[in-house]
Amino acid sequence: MDNLLQVTNGEAVSRSNIPNLDFNTFRQTILDETRHNGFIVQFFAYEDEEKTLKLIAVIRSGLHLYVTGCSLADEYPALTVENEKFHMFEREIAEQFGVHPKNHPWLKMVRYHENYRGKDDVFGNDYTEDIPGNYPYFTVEGDSVHEVAVGPVHAGIIEPGHFRFQCAGEEVFSLEIQLGYQHRGAEKLLEQPGMAMNRLPVIAESIAGDTAIGHSLCHSQAIEALAGLEVDEASKIIRSVALELERIACHVGDLGALSGDVAFNPPMNYFGRIRGEFLNLSMTMAGNRFGKGLVRPGGISFSVLAEHRKIICDKIASETPGITNVCDLLFSAHTVIARFENTGTVPRKLAEELGLVGYSGRASGLSYDARVTFPTEAYDTVKANVNARTVGDVFARASVRREEIMHSLRVIPELLSKNIDAQPIPFAPGYTLAPDSFVVTINEAWRGEVSHCLLTDKDGAILRYKVKDPSFHNWTGLAMSLRNQGISDFPLCNKSFNLSYCGFDL
Amino acid sequence: MDFTFSLASFLSFLVAVALAPLFMGVILKVKAFFAGKQGPPWLIKYYTLIKLLRKGSVYSTSTTFVFKLGPIVSFVTALMLLLFFPFAGLPPVLSFHGDVVILFYLLGLGRFFTVLAALDTASPFEGMGAAREVFFSALAEATIFVIIALFFRLSGSLSFAEYFTGVHAVNLWSESAALIFLVLIALFIVLLTENSRVPVDDPATHLELTMIHEVMILDHSGPDLALIEMGAFFKMLFYSSFVSCLLFPFHTGTPLFNVIIFYIIMTLVYATVGLIESITARYKMDMVPNFILTSFALVFFAIILTMEFVQ
Numbered sequence: 045m046d047n048l049l050q051v052t053n054g055e056a057v058s059r060s061n062i063p064n065l066d067f068n069t070f071r072q073t074i075l076d077e078t079r080h081n082g083f084i085v086q087f088f089a090y091e092d093e094e095k096t097l098k099l100i101a102v103i104r105s106g107l108h109l110y111v112t113g114c115s116l117a118d119e120y121p122a123l124t125v126e127n128e129k130f131h132m133f134e135r136e137i138a139e140q141f142g143v144h145p146k147n148h149p150w151l152k153m154v155r156y157h158e159n160y161r162g163k164d165d166v167f168g169n170d171y172t173e174d175i176p177g178n179y180p181y182f183t184v185e186g187d188s189v190h191e192v193a194v195g196p197v198h199a200g201i202i203e204p205g206h207f208r209f210q211c212a213g214e215e216v217f218s219l220e221i222q223l224g225y226q227h228r229g230a231e232k233l234l235e236q237p238g239m240a241m242n243r244l245p246v247i248a249e250s251i252a253g254d255t256a257i258g259h260s261l262c263h264s265q266a267i268e269a270l271a272g273l274e275v276d277e278a279s280k281i282i283r284s285v286a287l288e289l290e291r292i293a294c295h296v297g298d299l300g301a302l303s304g305d306v307a308f309n310p311p312m313n314y315f316g317r318i319r320g321e322f323l324n325l326s327m328t329m330a331g332n333r334f335g336k337g338l339v340r341p342g343g344i345s346f347s348v349l350a351e352h353r354k355i356i357c358d359k360i361a362s363e364t365p366g367i368t369n370v371c372d373l374l375f376s377a378h379t380v381i382a383r384f385e386n387t388g389t390v391p392r393k394l395a396e397e398l399g400l401v402g403y404s405g406r407a408s409g410l411s412y413d414a415r416v417t418f419p420t421e422a423y424d425t426v427k428a429n430v431n432a433r434t435v436g437d438v439f440a441r442a443s444v445r446r447e448e449i450m451h452s453l454r455v456i457p458e459l460l461s462k463n464i465d466a467q468p469i470p471f472a473p474g475y476t477l478a479p480d481s482f483v484v485t486i487n488e489a490w491r492g493e494v495s496h497c498l499l500t501d502k503d504g505a506i507l508r509y510k511v512k513d514p515s516f517h518n519w520t521g522l523a524m525s526l527r528n529q530g531i532s533d534f535p536l537c538n539k540s541f542n543l544s545y546c547g548f549d550l
Numbered sequence: 551m552d553f554t555f556s557l558a559s560f561l562s563f564l565v566a567v568a569l570a571p572l573f574m575g576v577i578l579k580v581k582a583f584f585a586g587k588q589g590p591p592w593l594i595k596y597y598t599l600i601k602l603l604r605k606g607s608v609y610s611t612s613t614t615f616v617f618k619l620g621p622i623v624s625f626v627t628a629l630m631l632l633l634f635f636p637f638a639g640l641p642p643v644l645s646f647h648g649d650v651v652i653l654f655y656l657l658g659l660g661r662f663f664t665v666l667a668a669l670d671t672a673s674p675f676e677g678m679g680a681a682r683e684v685f686f687s688a689l690a691e692a693t694i695f696v697i698i699a700l701f702f703r704l705s706g707s708l709s710f711a712e713y714f715t716g717v718h719a720v721n722l723w724s725e726s727a728a729l730i731f732l733v734l735i736a737l738f739i740v741l742l743t744e745n746s747r748v749p750v751d752d753p754a755t756h757l758e759l760t761m762i763h764e765v766m767i768l769d770h771s772g773p774d775l776a777l778i779e780m781g782a783f784f785k786m787l788f789y790s791s792f793v794s795c796l797l798f799p800f801h802t803g804t805p806l807f808n809v810i811i812f813y814i815i816m817t818l819v820y821a822t823v824g825l826i827e828s829i830t831a832r833y834k835m836d837m838v839p840n841f842i843l844t845s846f847a848l849v850f851f852a853i854i855l856t857m858e859f860v861q
Contacts, residue, residue: 530836
């Protein structure tokens with residue numbers, strides 16, 4: 045195990061402690077590690093102070109977290125050939141640093157941008173053109189095969205993404221998803237030299253608007269580890285409560301949307317209202333409905349007192365029966381069950397090969413929940429949630445969400461029962477980050493495992509800031525779930541995953 | 551052919567045309583009630599039509615005159631349909647022996663041009679929607695023609711006027727009530743199919759890939775869209791009137807009283823559509839043919855019961 049350094053979630057370690065292997069050993073080590081029960085948390089490249097390109101892999105295996113690294117040449121034999129989990133990560137590295145993974149089965153750009161090092165583009169694209177050019181889609185040929193292209197502009201108010209279906213009649217053979225339309229350069233913004241420290245959380249919580257708490261928690265924990273900040277117990281509780289409120293609001297909203305997608309109106313409308321109630325609870329604490337501005341390195345930025353706690357607990361007590369009833373209405377309607385069951389199935393084996401996370405993974409039988417495996421904040425006291433149906437279809441993903449809503453509704457009053465007032469941190473905290481350090485943070489946001497990884501240089505400035513949204517793993521799951529399904533079931537499958545476009549595009 | 555012009559017939563036609571958008575509001579209100587909402591105003595569909603008529607139309611450069619023809623033909627054919635229907639037991643404006651056959655093919659003509667207009671846009675969605683619409687309405691057509699054959703056996707006529715105002719009027723209160731009951735269920739299934747309602751189609755969805763009818767008219771805008779909408783209202787009114795006339799004979803003797811009862815029953819038919827949309831989800835696309843063919847099985851059974859070897 046000398047090739048791997050074991051770390052804990054949110055622990056700052058010196059960069060010099062991270063193994064610097066030769067490429068072949070590195071490749072073999074992480075392939076061995078991810079072959080069975082190992083999953084990728086982070087896999088990215090960065091340039092160190094001497095402008096040498098290096099690779100870092102953070103792998104979770106069981107209850108442990110390992111990190112290892114190596115130097116990278118301009119070309120290397122792709123890992124995707126041996127293990128599908130690396131697919132998107134290798135494409136991302138190729139795009140960001142102009143490195144060519146040889147024999148990669150589907151080497152296409154991820155987000156349409158020039159690489160950071162000014163190297164020749166791996167994909168042969170010219171980014172000075174409005175439409176950069178070279179991106180063939182996977183095609184199926186045959187007499188009755190036809191192609192349907194959807195997006196990036198959609199009929200509803202949703203984010204931009206392009207979906208390319210290869211169909212025979214109503215049946216989908218293959219779906220390819222091309223994203224990148226919302227690439228804002230979030231990682232580069234966070235790495236920008238001279239960026240004021242108090243602006244970083246604002247950028248971090250805007251990575252994905254529906255996961256504001258998830259991303260800002262990851263960011264704050266990373267900064268806290270590097271700056272040696274202590275968070276008091278009351279703030280930890282409130283931060284956990286905020287994450288659970290975000291989870292309830294999103295799950296409730298999505299169950300409503302799933303109901304709307306099969307034209308079952310009443311739950312759609314009821315859940316729409318209930319979602320608003322929970323967004324309003326976030327407003328009680330943070331002053332806005334999506335919890336932005338609440339979590340900051342060192343604690344929280346508002347005081348949450350007995351009166352706030354009472355509002356939250358009272359609202360949960362008054363909404364719980366309603367949620368239970370509407371869930372019963374949705375999950376017992378036989379026409380709804382007929383639509384949800386055996387639709388968009390991702391079997392456990394496939395989910396494991398792709399490395400799905402969050403409720404999409406749990407619905408396929410991968411029980412990984414970062415709140416249990418790598419607890420942060422106040423989660424070490426929280427009892428794990430158990431899911432009953434794990435066959436990987438839309439029904440399973442919907443019922444896992446229902447169970448998570450019920451779980452969160454129990455967890456929040458438990459967390460708040462300690463009755464301690466949380467005080468805000470000072471407005472402009474003065475702190476510096478530890479030099480030459482590495483930290484990785486993991487949190488179970490509503491969609492699944494969010495992870496931020498920070499590397500600092502010898503002056504304590506941010507050398508590399510890597511963000512990973514759970515959607516980065518799960519989009520492939522959606523594409524696979526559509527195989528041999530009716531094309532008219534795509535919106536339903538899509539909503540059952542409800543992945544983030546901007547979280548993927550960064 | 552009987553071209554005797556009667557003021558009452560013409561008035562009843564005008565009233566039906568004027569009320570068609572209002573009844574669509576009934577469906578919305580019922581759905582809103584089950585969703586615990588107030589719902590849009592009763593006159594919402596009139597406001598929508600006025601809004602659309604005041605707008606301009608946008609035409610894609612890849613379309614031809616066929617695209618512009620679609621809305622006009624579907625509007626006109628649906629309007630013609632109403633001219634032949636005996637609302638509330640009043641004789642229709644026009645009527646002749648065999649008009650039912652012509653009328654259902656007029657509806658088919660309207661659909662044909664809608665499909666052509668959809669294909670003319672060369673959008674992959676619209677082609678998909680057109681394929682679904684054509685397939686499902688071909689199945690529904692089988693039911694319709696068995697019903698026509700059955701009604702011919704029962705009333706000896708081939709015109710709407712004779713069906714509902716003739717000596718052997720067909721309705722639930724006649725001696726063949728048991729057969730009519732089967733026809734009612736089948737006709738209601740056809741109503742849901744032909745008018746793109748849940749559980750066959752979802753008129754409220756924004757998801758192009760799941761649409762059947764809506765996706766075909768995505769590219770139409772302004773007055774063109776208004777024509778298509780009105781055509782859809784008339785078609786819905788036609789099928790609902792068909793169902794209403796089977797439910798009740800409208801032979802009270804007082805025409806005004808007939809009209810009032812007729813529109814009360816119509817409201818109930820529309821409300822039932824709203825009720826179904828509130829308590830069921832849509833079927834999976836490959837289940838829809840089974841649903842439509844159920845209607846065929848019902849009327850086929852009904853016509854077998856009229857055969858001499860059964861009697």
